Amino acid sequence: MRIINHFVMGTLSASCLLLSGQSFAQPSHQTMPMAEAQTSAQNAIPVDHSQHHVVSTTDQTPVKAKPVIAVQDENVNSNDAASAEHIQEHGGQIYQQTTLESRWLRNNDGEGILKSELETRIGTDENKIFIKVHADDAESEQAEYDAKVLYSRNVADFWDVQAGLRYRNDQNREVDQDQVDAVIGVHGLAPYFFETNAYLYVGQDNQTSLSLETERDVLLTQKLIVKPYLDLNVVLSDDSSYAQKTGLSTAQLGLETRYEINKKVMPFIDVAYGYKQGREQTAWQAESASDQEWLYGAGIRFKF
Template sequence: MLATPAMAQDHSAHDHSAHQPAPAPTPMDHTQHTMPMVDKSAPGAAPESAVPARALEGPLHAADAIWGADAMAPSREENRRMHGEMTTGMVLVERLEARIPAEGGEDGWLWDAQAWYGGDIDKFVLKTEGEGEIGGSVEDAEVQALWSHAIGPFFDLQAGARLDIEPETRSHLALGIQGLAPYMFHVDAAAFLSDRGDLTARFKGEYDQKITQSLILQPRVELEASAQDIPERGIGAGLTKIEPGLRLRYEIVREFAPYVGVEYEAKLGETADITRAAGEDPTGWKFLLGVRAWF
């Protein structure tokens, strides 16, 4: 069929604009959706600790609104028991070492250990330490039985009894703190009141500096003091002794680490005078060879 002029005219009259591709959409401006910055220092601004009133609406536990308080109570109690009241125990042999004087004299040995059992808040702690001559008798030995109560995230208050076994039997009341000071310093400080009225104190501080994951350098210092003279122990009033030292240990496994080290021991004040009067040197260096272990 041939197209007539009228048909051609009608065809040309069609509006082809409807068949043109749609224009690309204009990108959305997302800048309007950003959270406004609030200047907390502006006058009248709510503090960071402010809690919206709606946060305190509804049940104390959201799950109660779905399952009911009676159904959720046993689950919460089990969760608290498993994660908040776990009892744990540990035995730590902090120092078990041979001590060799740098300037001659008798070689000695020393132990310093503690064990505990309990929860995060309260636990029973047993401490013991002492020293003697290699191949000879024990010269000093003591045991402490303590109740330890958490007084913060990093410190425990400890109270109990201390019993000296050598050089003579003597009992003490003990009160102290133990924990982790800022910058990861381990601190153990205590005061002791003996059954004879003698008041003494002891401070221990140490820091573990990791050289590698297994090699650890530990600076350590121990101080002792007495409120009065204790002639039978060769102790004078004031600061009586200081022992700074360095130990370098290698953790074969986390639970077992042999070490070498050096320590300087100095008796101070009146205690040093008593030591000199007895014909002994109140100061001296010692080389150390020992092991640290826990389980």
């Protein structure tokens, strides 16, 4: 009976405690709000702020920014310098080459003529100046000279357009010894590696003519080279005191064989067939017929 009383009393005590909201395991535990719990947790973790740089909002030294214009100028100057260096390394450099040639030719009648040529070119791959001087000194006659100054502009692969002036001097004439012509033409490398010069000349007294020069090197060895060549002159109109007949004026088809001692000294021999049309009758000259002849001779060429 005593045991039953103790069991009943314990059951009633547990029921009272449950109704009052208390726990058996943690009788001293109290509920804490969420925000207060987070604050307590953060304060409990030690944090080392010694490596953090604290910037004061009340005492800051202003940092002077680099002007944008100055940066742009530096970039432009750098780009210009790089572009100039690129041009210098890839065809923008100025170069010069001079060729001096002299050849002695004789015809079937044993009459000889000394032909001399000087050509100088200076400039870049795109822009050049050509100076060409030619002289013919035939036996028993005065020498004839002509000189051309041409500006050359590259317009396509292997081709330049040229324009300038030509000066002519012929001491065998009594009048009009000095004449000046305008020149325009092309200079370049035609198909099959034919180096070509083609010019149109326009001068006083309605003088208009065309000239064509083309040639190609064929290597037999590294030093022995043959060069077929063709020179033509065509008169379109001529009302001068020493007028030439219109049409094909002169033609020379030849074969030059040279031996290159080095790239600066090159002796050669030459065999050619020549044609020359006659002149019209004027107050200063008699009419002449056309002439054909074989020419042969030798010469030497210098390049520097």
